[in-house]
Amino acid sequence: xxxxxxxxxxxxxxxxxxxxxxxxxxxxxxxxxxxxxxxxxxxxxxxxxxxxxxxxxxxxxxxxxxxxxxxxxxxxxxxxxxxxxxxxxxxxxxxxxxxxxxxxxxxxxxxxxxxxxxxxxxxxxxxxxxxxxxxxxxxxxxxxxxxxxxxxxxxxxxxxxxxxxxxxxxxxxxxxxxxxxxxxxxxxxxxxxxxxxxxxxxxxxxxxxxxxxxxxxxxxxxxxxx
Numbered sequence: 001x002x003x004x005x006x007x008x009x010x011x012x013x014x015x016x017x018x019x020x021x022x023x024x025x026x027x028x029x030x031x032x033x034x035x036x037x038x039x040x041x042x043x044x045x046x047x048x049x050x051x052x053x054x055x056x057x058x059x060x061x062x063x064x065x066x067x068x069x070x071x072x073x074x075x076x077x078x079x080x081x082x083x084x085x086x087x088x089x090x091x092x093x094x095x096x097x098x099x100x101x102x103x104x105x106x107x108x109x110x111x112x113x114x115x116x117x118x119x120x121x122x123x124x125x126x127x128x129x130x131x132x133x134x135x136x137x138x139x140x141x142x143x144x145x146x147x148x149x150x151x152x153x154x155x156x157x158x159x160x161x162x163x164x165x166x167x168x169x170x171x172x173x174x175x176x177x178x179x180x181x182x183x184x185x186x187x188x189x190x191x192x193x194x195x196x197x198x199x200x201x202x203x204x205x206x207x208x209x210x211x212x213x214x215x216x217x218x219x220x221x222x223x224x225x226x
Contacts, residue, residue, distance in 0.1 A: 005194050009192070129154070131163075
């Protein structure tokens with residue numbers, strides 16, 4: 001039987017090892033299952049918010065914190081190279097692989113190039129910020145759009161100008177150091193064989209633990225998964 005945990009574990013393991021996720025045929029062979037069973041498991045994992053599939057297919061687009069398509073966040077280490085979905089996700093990749101990385105991005109996905117270094121578990125460019133414009137209660141309405149807006153900036157003035165020019169609401173602004181610390185705990189269990197998606201209650205508790213109190217981080221009461 002393919003479970004959310006076993007499927008998630010092999011997908012995360014393979015993308016870390018090889019830089020890409022396996023296709024359905026590979027999963028059929030790995031799990032000794034039928035195509036129908038594997039595709040059903042992938043759609044179930046998407047419903048669980050464990051992956052994002054390409055529309056109307058069983059092909060994997062995103063398995064947080066990794067993207068299988070190019071993004072504005074390129075993470076490189078001695079273990080491999082990957083695309084992160086956003087500033088938060090790219091830090092999550094570093095937290096998962098537990099080695100020195102460089103994250104190549106650009107300010108507001110349009111400005112000057114920016115390389116972020118994480119060495120010996122410490123982020124070196126502590127003067128940067130990540131902007132979170134999309135309320136977390138709406139994050140999964142279109143999670144690709146949500147992630148694409150979690151960008152790196154040098155200061156609040158840049159964010160003010162960027163949000164006005166693009167007609168995107170100004171949200172929460174967090175120091176990259178805090179999000180690095182948060183990412184290490186948020187993504188800390190993502191490689192576990194018994195992985196389970198955070199519940200809404202657990203997500204709210206973790207947001208509070210790291211002082212993420214802006215209205216963007218407020219979640220409605222629910223017994224579901226974030």
